[in-house]
Structure formats: C-alpha cells, structure tokens
Amino acid sequence: MSDHAADPATEDFVAHRKLLFTVAYEMLGSAADAEDVLQETWLRWVKVDLGQVRDRRAYLVRITTRQALNRLRTMTRRKESYVGPWLPEPLLTSPDVAEDVELAESMSMALMLVLETLSPTERAVFVLREVFAVGYDEIADAVGKSPAAVRQIAHRARGHVDARRPREAVSPGETRAALESFRRAVETGDLQGLLDVLAPEVVLMGDGGGLKQAAPRPVTGAAKVARFIIGGTGRIRHKITTEVAVVNGGPALVLRLDGELDGVLAVRVEDARISGLYYVRNPEKLTRVESETALTLR
Structure with missing residues (x-):
C-alpha cells in the first residue's frame, strides 16, 4: 500500500x-x-x-x-x-485509551471474554451498537439482516453481556492498587497477602496455546488460585521481574523471565479485590506488548 x-x-x-x-x-x-x-x-x-x-x-x-x-x-x-483456555491477544495501549472509560471497558480482558460467548452475528451487532454507537440501519447493511432483526439481536446480546460483565466500573487507580498488592504478595511469597487481595470466587485462566506451560483449565477459588501461583512462582521467583503497563486499556503486569518476555497478566477487580486473573503466555500472542497499538472509537 x-x-x-x-x-x-x-x-x-x-x-x-x-x-x-x-x-x-x-x-x-x-x-x-x-x-x-x-x-x-x-x-x-x-x-x-x-x-x-x-x-x-x-x-x-x-x-x-x-x-x-x-x-x-x-x-x-x-x-x-486450541490447546487449553483461549484468551484474547493482549495489546499494549497508550494512557489515553485508559482515560476513555468506554473504550477501556470494551477492551478489557474480562469483557472481551464475555464477547467470546456470543454468536458471531451477536458479537458484531453488540460491538457496532454498544461500543461504536453505529445506527441500526448501518449495522443491518453490515451483517445482512433487517433493522428490526438487528434490534432484537442487539437487545438479546446486551442482556447476555450485562448479566456477565462486572457489576460496576472500577477506576484504573483501584485496579492498580489491587495489582500492586498482588505483585508484592507474589514477589515475597506471601500466601496470606495473596489471599487477602483475591476474591473468594476468583478465577485464574492461563493461555499457553500448547507452546508454553499454563493451567490446562480454569482454576477457581482463592485458596486454589493462591496455591497455584505461589507454587508456580516459588521455584523460579528469583528469575522473574514484573512491570505495570497499560494493556487493553487497563493496568496489567508484564512478566519477564531472565529478561525475556514471558507473559502478560491482566486482572478483573470487583470490590477492591481481584475476581479474575488472565495470564497470556502463548508467544504468538505477545507480539503487541513491546510497542503501543493505536486505538479509537471514532
């Protein structure tokens, strides 16, 4: 071009x-x-x-x-x-994406995973209508449906997403504070500190894509997740370095092992505690975390 x-x-x-x-x-x-x-x-x-x-x-x-x-x-x-859980590809985003609340929420790993549960047409309609405020007639042209059908699909998709999205928006500051407590607990091997920052029903998902070791299925519950994390990092803790970055519009941890990029950990925070942990290790999905990706709703 x-x-x-x-x-x-x-x-x-x-x-x-x-x-x-x-x-x-x-x-x-x-x-x-x-x-x-x-x-x-x-x-x-x-x-x-x-x-x-x-x-x-x-x-x-x-x-x-x-x-x-x-x-x-x-x-x-x-x-x-796909081998193991599939997570969206993380993007290093600029601080202005984080400041655009609407864009940041729509990009979050938690919401992107909810969108994975929609049918292709439902997802297209939801994204165009709810994220980009496209008119029903335009969406109808794009997805090959009548405007009336698109309204029904949008209503159904919105209900599905609303039932599964976080109950209330959390500020980047709250997420950063929870993430910092999590990082401190992991780096010091503080099991109780980890339990304090994890919600009782927390879910951890890891995506290695069969190329890197990751949890083969979601790990649920604070005690199980804490043991999984402390057990996994305890053996290699001295080799890991972490840094906070803006990923998909929100604070996340970029992890390096012996200086080499190892993965990205995004979180979902509710009531000041971490209710979702999303760890992407598949190297094929880590190409967009070394430099910023430009995004916009307009």
Whole structure:
C-alpha cells in the first residue's frame, strides 16, 4: 500500500485505519487476524467507485465488519482445537485509551471474554451498537439482516453481556492498587497477602496455546488460585521481574523471565479485590506488548 497524498481511496483508508483496526480487534480478540481483515478491507475498498459512496467512513466500517464476521466464523472452528483456555491477544495501549472509560471497558480482558460467548452475528451487532454507537440501519447493511432483526439481536446480546460483565466500573487507580498488592504478595511469597487481595470466587485462566506451560483449565477459588501461583512462582521467583503497563486499556503486569518476555497478566477487580486473573503466555500472542497499538472509537 503506497502513500499517495492525491489518492482519495488511500487518504480515506489511512484516516480511518485506527478505527477499522479497533472494530476488527473488538470483534476478533486477535491483532493478527484484525490486521488480515484490514488487508482484505483495503483490497475491496480500492475497487469501490467512490463517486457512489455517500459516507466513506460508514462504508469502510461495513466492509471491515463483513470481513471480520467471515474471519470470526473461521476462528470459532480454530478455537475448538486450541490447546487449553483461549484468551484474547493482549495489546499494549497508550494512557489515553485508559482515560476513555468506554473504550477501556470494551477492551478489557474480562469483557472481551464475555464477547467470546456470543454468536458471531451477536458479537458484531453488540460491538457496532454498544461500543461504536453505529445506527441500526448501518449495522443491518453490515451483517445482512433487517433493522428490526438487528434490534432484537442487539437487545438479546446486551442482556447476555450485562448479566456477565462486572457489576460496576472500577477506576484504573483501584485496579492498580489491587495489582500492586498482588505483585508484592507474589514477589515475597506471601500466601496470606495473596489471599487477602483475591476474591473468594476468583478465577485464574492461563493461555499457553500448547507452546508454553499454563493451567490446562480454569482454576477457581482463592485458596486454589493462591496455591497455584505461589507454587508456580516459588521455584523460579528469583528469575522473574514484573512491570505495570497499560494493556487493553487497563493496568496489567508484564512478566519477564531472565529478561525475556514471558507473559502478560491482566486482572478483573470487583470490590477492591481481584475476581479474575488472565495470564497470556502463548508467544504468538505477545507480539503487541513491546510497542503501543493505536486505538479509537471514532
């Protein structure tokens, strides 16, 4: 894709690229697949007669949504053979993403996992309507349904997500405080300190993708999670370094083993305690945590 300032198609695509990537990533939970979707969007966009397009941004979002839907259906089959739990690909994001409460919540690992439980069409409708405030008529064009059907799908998806999302929004400061208590307890091997910061019903999910060791299934309950963490880090604690970073719009830990990137740990916090731990170790999903990914809702 060459950069020709005089080429309107290129100008429009570049102007909206951050938005299109954000739409694709929200739908797919994978930066690599989102990039593929953008490439497919570009190939279709350059063939469009721009003289016939009334709203170029909406048209680009529609192409991206259709390509992402196709990719989402393929990914659903791919995840069925995935080794262990599947977690979204973590993205190192800029502080301004964290300041945009709406964007930060929609990007959070906790909500992205809830979106995984929707059907491909439900997810597309929810993302376009609830995250990007796209009109029902535009969504209908994008997903190939009538506006009335889209309203029903949006209502159903919203109810499904609301029943599973955190009860109330938590500030980055609260999350950072819980994360710091967690980090201190892990680094010192303080079992009681860990139990104090974990919610009784906490769930830990690890994603190694069969390439790195991780919990083969979710670990539930504060005592089990604490033992799992202390037992796992106790053997190699002296080699691990951690740093707090903004990942998917919220505070998270980036872990390095002997200086090499080992994984990213995101958390869900409720009532000042950690109710969800999401540890991504699959090296194929760690390519976006060394440099920031630009995202936007507009």
